[in-house]
Amino acid sequence: MDADIHTDTDVEDQDLGFDLQEPSFEFEGEDDRSASSGPEDSSSEDNEDQWVDDNAPQHVPEDHDLDDEVPEGLTREFHEHINGTPCDENGNYLPPGTPPTPPPTPSADDWTPYRSRTEFETADLLYRRTQMPAKNIDALMDLWEATLLKHQDHAPFASHKDLYDTIDSTRLGDVKWDSFELSYADELPERDVPKWMTSKYDVWFRDPRAVVQNMLANPDFNGEIEFGPVREYVDGERRLKDFMSGDWAWRQADAIAADPATHGAAFVPIILGSDKTTVSVATGQNEYYPLYVSIGNVTNSVRRAHRNAVALVGFLAIPKASRKYNDDVKFRKFRKQLFHTSLARILQSLKPGMTTPEVTRCGDGHFRRVIYGLGPYIADYPEQALLACIVQGWCTAVKTNLDGNDSIRRTHEHTEELVADFELGVLWDEYGIIGDIVPFTNDFPRADIHELIAPDILHQLIKGTFKDHLVDWVEQYIYQTHSKKMRRLFWPTSIAGEFCSAILDIYY
16 A cells, blocks of 8 residues: 555555545635525534534533542653753743743734735625625725825725735634545446546645644643643652553654654644534434544543533535445445545644654744654444545454454554555455555555554444343343243343443543
């Protein structure tokens, strides 16, 4: 598998079934956006309310003990080189105890990208309050310009396009949405070309690099964020509490520190999660494929308290086809590769910062040089198999019998060797590998998809191990060893549901 197939030109050269195109923002007629709802509308407060899960239990702080008390005898060991040393905005490390650089205070008359308050008010009036058509905006600007010629001055905007371009360049409090298109690029059949082969698939996303930088700069996280791996001990015994206290973060820091240019930098693990969802309320059974991002640096108390440590970063495309193509080999391959190519494209802005430190401001006011890295991916089992390019029913982490002594963990390097040596049928039957799909992690350093799959506690532990195996086993035992009357005494109908609910309360 080629690790460089995800750039625009490379994908086409490899002929993997995709045609990457930049989004077109041209509008019908006179480019009139006054009555249309563009991407900006999707981030409005009204639309955000539509995504609230009405079935989700209300958050009660008293029910979530944050357990932030520092135990007696706690000692902490920090990584020698990847430790998040503060620096200035140019990346020069500061002496210990240096106070943070205060952020620049914006000027009271700074209306950038507008040249004056008059321009801003004009844009607000024409675009938002009156929603003036594009032709009328052009006519108004021409009249305005004519009245100012004798004063050697100009109208606020040259045309409706100038107005729209200025609005689009306005810096908002949050990261703006963008999009790109993917399409099938392999050879088409001579006749009866299916629609899915000619369709364009839109992928909407926000720049994950900007989203992560906003998280790092959030002053609410000050004091509750680790900029490097840490090992904690209580009376000599290892304590595993927050993400950065685990062994994975330490191993990643060791690999990063092999380059002396990274010494003193902070390590920022990128945690991803996705889950295809059907929304039926007021949408007509529409399917959405949201992609979420978080960082591993914040403490568990921040994550459990729902304090903006998780952000929506994208909507993946969902290709559709008629029922006769459900088992079509080409369609199934296209659907899987579309998923991986979309992820690789969305995450591209993070790639340079995975090897070369980037200077960014943090919540405590200090600048730090940061190194990004792909961290755990949270998904249910069907999506785990999709992510790991594994046949459904096989383990994403181990390639042989889980109970056997000869079980071997899957690795990116070993999978690459198998794909190079065996035919697709052998890979499928003997190793459970889908050999003609390139995982998105191939495009990023230090990323092994088999290592990054996070356990699905609900489906794999609670429902799978506990309910589907342990509870069923106990139920079968009771039925085989006791009379019908005793069964009812020992095993009421609702006991399994009540027991599982109790377990869910412990975890959630």
